[in-house]
Amino acid sequence: MRLPGTRYQEHGWEHVRKLLGACSLEVFRECDLHQMLDSALHAGLLDWYTDAMAHALRPVARRLRGETAGNSYGDSVAELALALLFELQAQPSFWGGFACAVVAEHARCGAFWSTEAGDGMLRKKVNDMFAVLRDKVDSDNYQAATGRDCSPNKIYTYRMLDTAYREIEGLFANWERNAGQVGAILGRELGGYPIEVRQMTSIAGCRAEWIIRWSATQEQFGGSPGPLHTRSKRFASLKNNPDKIAEMLTEIGDYEELSANQDGDWQQDAEDATVWLEDYWRVVADTNEEVSRPLSYDRAQDGAALAALQNEPLAVRLAVFQKLLGPADDSYPDDWRDPSTGELPTMQQLAVMGGVSVPTLRKRRNETIDRLYGRVN
Amino acid sequence: MPDRKLQERLLLAREVPGDRLVLEDSVLLEALSGSRALSAPQLAALQASPLTLKRFRHLALQRRRSVAGWRGSAGMLRAASTAQALDSLVTDDGCWSLHFVAADAGDEGWQVILKLEASAAFAAQLMREQPLLRVLDGQGSVVLQGRLDADGECERPWAFADDPSEHFQRRGAGFSIEPAGR
Numbered sequence: 001m002r003l004p005g006t007r008y009q010e011h012g013w014e015h016v017r018k019l020l021g022a023c024s025l026e027v028f029r030e031c032d033l034h035q036m037l038d039s040a041l042h043a044g045l046l047d048w049y050t051d052a053m054a055h056a057l058r059p060v061a062r063r064l065r066g067e068t069a070g071n072s073y074g075d076s077v078a079e080l081a082l083a084l085l086f087e088l089q090a091q092p093s094f095w096g097g098f099a100c101a102v103v104a105e106h107a108r109c110g111a112f113w114s115t116e117a118g119d120g121m122l123r124k125k126v127n128d129m130f131a132v133l134r135d136k137v138d139s140d141n142y143q144a145a146t147g148r149d150c151s152p153n154k155i156y157t158y159r160m161l162d163t164a165y166r167e168i169e170g171l172f173a174n175w176e177r178n179a180g181q182v183g184a185i186l187g188r189e190l191g192g193y194p195i196e197v198r199q200m201t202s203i204a205g206c207r208a209e210w211i212i213r214w215s216a217t218q219e220q221f222g223g224s225p226g227p228l229h230t231r232s233k234r235f236a237s238l239k240n241n242p243d244k245i246a247e248m249l250t251e252i253g254d255y256e257e258l259s260a261n262q263d264g265d266w267q268q269d270a271e272d273a274t275v276w277l278e279d280y281w282r283v284v285a286d287t288n289e290e291v292s293r294p295l296s297y298d299r300a301q302d303g304a305a306l307a308a309l310q311n312e313p314l315a316v317r318l319a320v321f322q323k324l325l326g327p328a329d330d331s332y333p334d335d336w337r338d339p340s341t342g343e344l345p346t347m348q349q350l351a352v353m354g355g356v357s358v359p360t361l362r363k364r365r366n367e368t369i370d371r372l373y374g375r376v377n
Numbered sequence: 378m379p380d381r382k383l384q385e386r387l388l389l390a391r392e393v394p395g396d397r398l399v400l401e402d403s404v405l406l407e408a409l410s411g412s413r414a415l416s417a418p419q420l421a422a423l424q425a426s427p428l429t430l431k432r433f434r435h436l437a438l439q440r441r442r443s444v445a446g447w448r449g450s451a452g453m454l455r456a457a458s459t460a461q462a463l464d465s466l467v468t469d470d471g472c473w474s475l476h477f478v479a480a481d482a483g484d485e486g487w488q489v490i491l492k493l494e495a496s497a498a499f500a501a502q503l504m505r506e507q508p509l510l511r512v513l514d515g516q517g518s519v520v521l522q523g524r525l526d527a528d529g530e531c532e533r534p535w536a537f538a539d540d541p542s543e544h545f546q547r548r549g550a551g552f553s554i555e556p557a558g559r
């Protein structure tokens with residue numbers, strides 16, 4: 001499913017989710033999860049987790065570079081995973097949600113992570129955290145691209161409908177073998193080749209009633225209730241609202257058709273995506289002129305904070321860039337990069353370079369980042 | 378330019394609970410084109426909302442692309458317009474229209490008026506730079522040449538023997554507008 005601005009599509013998400021899950025289990029082995037029970041430690045743990053995850057994802061990203069496309073825009077699975085990790089860093093409440101889930105599970109059955117089923121339980125919680133964050137990221141980007149309001153829940157609903165359509169498409173393709181359910185979806189007895197199968201050439205041609213009937217018949221034919229008919233009732237209101245479903249199916253279909261020939265748009269964005277900052281500064285200056293006095297706006301925006309960054313030793317600066325932009329941003333000059341990897345040096349290497357310990361470097365890096373965000377003076 | 382990337386990140390990657398689009402597109406577009414500055418409270422609202430900043434970013438990039446990218450616009454005579462007298466044509470990008478006005482009674486000729494839509498992303502730039510523009514029919518003959526006036530219009534006498542509808546039908550049914558200095 002493509003919607004304006006969104007990056008996380010079902011077919012690639014499976015891989016992104018598995019990669020994030022596998023790396024998370026790997027890094028959690030290095031950590032005593034009892035710390036999660038103390039909410040005062042959550043911020044520090046998030047800092048540790050995002051560092052450790054970025055480190056674990058680096059070799060995977062290098063190995064998979066240009067190989068596995070995680071969406072139809074050509075972003076790789078590893079890029080999508082890293083992007084989500086950076087979002088997590090910027091949106092700590094999602095980490096807070098994960099911590100709550102760990103605390104609640106611990107309250108029920110103790111240190112579950114060291115039990116036999118521990119990996120699975122932990123992976124499930126990591127999956128949930130990133131799935132919710134993914135919907136938030138996609139809904140934000142959808143709003144930025146369209147100017148229309150959209151909640152993470154609505155994005156989740158779009159995904160559900162898209163998945164339902166794919167299921168129906170699959171049943172239609174094998175209609176003879178699935179004659180019972182296809183008949184139930186179409187609401188009539190099949191007397192030979194159903195014309196609807198030929199007519200439904202895209203999601204725009206899928207009727208809302210079919211989605212509702214497909215979901216209603218999933219328990220009978222597929223073994224478990226369809227998404228509109230589960231106990232959780234998450235989508236229960238939709239099953240009485242075919243107009244809403246039809247509207248959403250049409251939107252997915254329209255944009256799919258529109259965007260099929262416009263793949264270049266995103267690349268144009270990447271050429272020099274930061275030129276918009278010039279427009280931003282001009283707009284800020286225009287307002288200041290208008291009110292004829294300088295406004296105090298965020299330190300992060302007036303350049304003073306960035307100037308302060310220039311006074312930090314190179315090791316700290318590179319650690320800051322690595323934390324905020326990742327190890328391999330296109331904008332990095334060659335002399336910042338480690339020739340053997342083409343990426344910024346690791347924290348260990350930077351610590352050696354700066355003549356300090358890794359914890360000291362990390363502390364100075366985080367203090368600098370706080371100043372950049374204007375969180376401290 | 379890693380510094381700029383970093384600044385972008387600092388502006389956009391912040392968690393603001395309950396963030397939503399706080400300014401209308403029209404407000405952002407006016408600020409971008411310079412036609413109306415944001416008020417101090419509007420600017421404060423923009424800076425406090427990463428989501429609205431992302432929308433601003435999107436609109437700014439879109440605007441830059443179409444300003445830098447305007448090499449011309451084109452349109453087609455629609456089938457429906459063959460049935461009756463042709464009074465206007467619009468380019469496919471919706472940024473331009475051509476209007477045809479029969480001259481006063483007794484007089485045989487037509488006037489043709491080129492009109493730039495104010496909402497076109499490149500409108501402010503063209504109004505500022507006043508380039509020489511040229512309208513061509515489907516076979517490359519010049520229908521009109523001139524500069525836009527302060528209303529974003531350019532009016533000229535119709536130079537052909539056929540009336541506009543017949544003329545465009547005979548000449549490939551298409552038309553285009555481009556800067557003349559190429």
